[in-house]
Amino acid sequence: MRIEDPKIVAALPELSVELRRASSLAELTSLAIGGATDLLRIRDHESIPGLLSLLDYHGVPHRFLGGGSNLLVGDGELPWIVLQLASPDADVVLEGNFAQVDAAADLGRMVTYCAKHDLGGMEGLIGVPGTVGGALRMNAGAYGMQIGSYVREVKVYRAATRRIEILRGEQISFEYRHTSFAPDDMMLAVKLELPSKPYKEILQGIRICNEKRRSSQPLGQKSAGCIFKNPPGASAGRMIDELGLKGLSVGDARVSDRHANFFVNAGKASAKDMLALISNVRERVRSAFSVELEHEVVIWNA
Ligand code: EPU
Numbered sequence: 001m002r003i004e005d006p007k008i009v010a011a012l013p014e015l016s017v018e019l020r021r022a023s024s025l026a027e028l029t030s031l032a033i034g035g036a037t038d039l040l041r042i043r044d045h046e047s048i049p050g051l052l053s054l055l056d057y058h059g060v061p062h063r064f065l066g067g068g069s070n071l072l073v074g075d076g077e078l079p080w081i082v083l084q085l086a087s088p089d090a091d092v093v094l095e096g097n098f099a100q101v102d103a104a105a106d107l108g109r110m111v112t113y114c115a116k117h118d119l120g121g122m123e124g125l126i127g128v129p130g131t132v133g134g135a136l137r138m139n140a141g142a143y144g145m146q147i148g149s150y151v152r153e154v155k156v157y158r159a160a161t162r163r164i165e166i167l168r169g170e171q172i173s174f175e176y177r178h179t180s181f182a183p184d185d186m187m188l189a190v191k192l193e194l195p196s197k198p199y200k201e202i203l204q205g206i207r208i209c210n211e212k213r214r215s216s217q218p219l220g221q222k223s224a225g226c227i228f229k230n231p232p233g234a235s236a237g238r239m240i241d242e243l244g245l246k247g248l249s250v251g252d253a254r255v256s257d258r259h260a261n262f263f264v265n266a267g268k269a270s271a272k273d274m275l276a277l278i279s280n281v282r283e284r285v286r287s288a289f290s291v292e293l294e295h296e297v298v299i300w301n302a
């Protein structure tokens with residue numbers, strides 16, 4: 001979608017918002033799939049309420065993009081524009097056991113930065129790509145931990161009140177790959193409370209998680225991590241594997257040979273290919289196990 005209204009375009013510099021015309025979402029997502037649309041890069045949190053009022057007033061549909069690592073975007077010209085936070089210079093500020101982190105910060109970099117300052121707890125997240133904001137919204141987790149356990153405060157733009165609010169950790173519910181944030185809430189920053197641990201010990205934990213991940217996940221390939229959530233008490237990857245579906249393809253969309261719950265873009269896969277592969281696998285799991293798999297990956301398809 002192209003922002004046509006000159007009033008909006010003229011107001012953007014004052015709001016510290018950069019307009020990037022016809023940005024390819026394939027270039028902004030780890031799956032490397034997705035069509036094009038105008039992208040607004042936001043440099044100042046405080047300008048968000050004004051920007052969103054302007055977009056709503058002019059009826060411009062929009063979506064918030066984090067690091068694009070857990071996202072499958074539709075093909076062709078997209079019917080909404082995309083908003084994304086630009087990273088500030090200092091995105092992690094430490095004070096005692098607290099880390100104040102900008103939502104645009106890279107998750108892995110934040111984990112290592114805290115580790116170097118003897119703050120641990122998040123070793124499991126080390127190989128998870130994406131931003132801190134995205135991890136927060138999805139309550140990202142791995143190897144027995146989840147980011148929600150460490151959240152003490154979140155600065156969020158709430159679409160319902162049209163204001164920036166600070167929520168305390170207890171006001172938010174963090175469940176398995178799900179939080180109580182509304183879909184149109186925009187994560188801005190988070191305050192984490194992390195346990196003190198010597199760097200060497202944290203590093204050891206990080207090495208173990210890295211090793212496990214390297215041996216079980218297709219890290220060098222274009223993917224969005226796990227496609228389906230694990231059903232209670234079961235593993236989606238194991239079920240898909242048991243059905244012999246590793247390597248199953250639709251066009252260049254392919255079930256990974258390494259981990260059956262990772263679907264990779266082995267070349268020039270389209271969203272159509274990937275969606276067809278997802279429903280094909282879902283259907284087979286349904287008929288073999290009578291289990292309805294739920295998407296773990298976020299899908300923006302129209
Ligand atoms: N398995 C197979 N075949 C496969 C994949 C897995 O038999 O192709 C078996 C494994 O041998 C193991 C079991 O299934 O016995 C579970 O596999 P794994 O340890 O890889 O964990 P997972 O349940 O498939 C979850 C998360 C991952 C996270 C890992 C490590 C979900 C949907 N997935 O995977 O998160 O990295 O645990 O904690 O919760 C993601 O969220 O995108 C993601 C990759």
